[in-house]
Amino acid sequence: MHSNRPFVHRFKAMTVPCEVQLFGSLKASQIAEMIEQNTRRLEQKYNFYSKQSWLTRELNQRSGQSVLLDDESLVVFQTLKNLVKGTAGVFDPTVGSLKWLLAKNASLSRAQVYQMAQPMMGEEAWHLEGSQLCISHQETRFDLGGVIKEFAIDQAFNLAQSLGVTAALINFGGDIRVLGSKPNQEAFNVAVVNPNDPTQAFFSLPLANSALTTSAHYERKTQFSDEQTSHILSDKGTHPKVLSVTVVAPSALEAGAISTALTIDPLLPVPDEVGVIFIDDQLKIHQDTEFLTQ
Structure with a gap:
């Protein structure tokens, strides 16, 4: 691979076109494939709309008020809690509660849905105790669609960097992270x-x-x-x-x-x-x- 030209890998995941540009590695094709596989893994694990995803089976269909998180999910929810606090609760992953209510009853008005969802949502609806995610309302539902794509981008960045890529552009549906700069320093x-x-x-x-x-x-x-x-x-x-x-x-x-x-x-x-x-x-x-x- 010419050092001034990227290896480009394209695929579709998380409902968007994805493009990975990698510079400076003879193993770029293998690294790009690893990035795609990891992105698809995250999509399957955290898909709000899939009945088979970990998010649906273990979290949104939980039987109790707490769920033991694996190491990766613990990192996700620790980061989410920081982002919720940093945006004064405006960013809210419990927005899945609204979607869940609408899916159950499409005849609900906007005001009705928000009134019904109010006890299920917000910063106070969940907290972490060690590796336990504790949820106060049984009907609280989490939708990570607004964050897992970005989490996948950051993991792609970390993977490329750890395997010796000197420069990269990761673009998933217009959300982008860049490693370094182009070989010409631009x-x-x-x-x-x-x-x-x-x-x-x-x-x-x-x-x-x-x-x-x-x-x-x-x-x-x-x-x-x-x-x-x-x-x-x-x-x-x-x-x-x-x-x-x-x-x-x-x-x-x-x-x-x-x-x-x-x-x-x-x-x-x-x-x-x-x-x-x-x-x-x-x-x-x-x-x-x-x-x-x-």
Whole structure:
């Protein structure tokens, strides 16, 4: 493999197209295959919609109020708890409770679903005691769809780095993490799409040793009996002036949780090492929140 050209591997997982670009390794094809296999493993394990997944069988269909977590799941939920706290509870993996209620009764209105789900959701609905995940409400359901893709990206990054890859770009459906820079020392240039026309690039950013995710509500919707809303679920809805939020952070998991939370509450404080770009309802780009008061 020529050192200045990447080995490119493409596949589809977690409902999105995935691309892995690897530089600087003669074993790039084997590493890319390992990344794909691990991504598919995570998809099977944590799939909210699969009756056979660990998430469904062991956690969401639990018989008691606690579940013993394996080492990997413990890391996932420890990280989730930190992200929930860091976003003041706006990012909420118990949103699966809403989806579970809707699946049981599609005639429920939006207000009815949120009222019924309220006791099942939120930061106080679950906690960790050692390796035990403790859940106070029997009907609480966890949906990790908003984090496992990013977790898989971070694992792909770690795998590539541990096996000697000198530079890499991991892109799962527009959520991206970059290792190093290109062999010519240029940063990877990453495009962010127009929220009103996702087939068109709107702006681009240089990335090196960082992750980028974009949260928006132009692709998927949630249907209640009385209205259709963004797939990003919150009792107060997504902010009407925010069409999309792009976040650059050290890890894909952190970037994804923050970008999702900021579509709901764009005034949330973010860590110093995190960069944020908003696209407003007039298709204007902002790096601060002054536009919210204009």
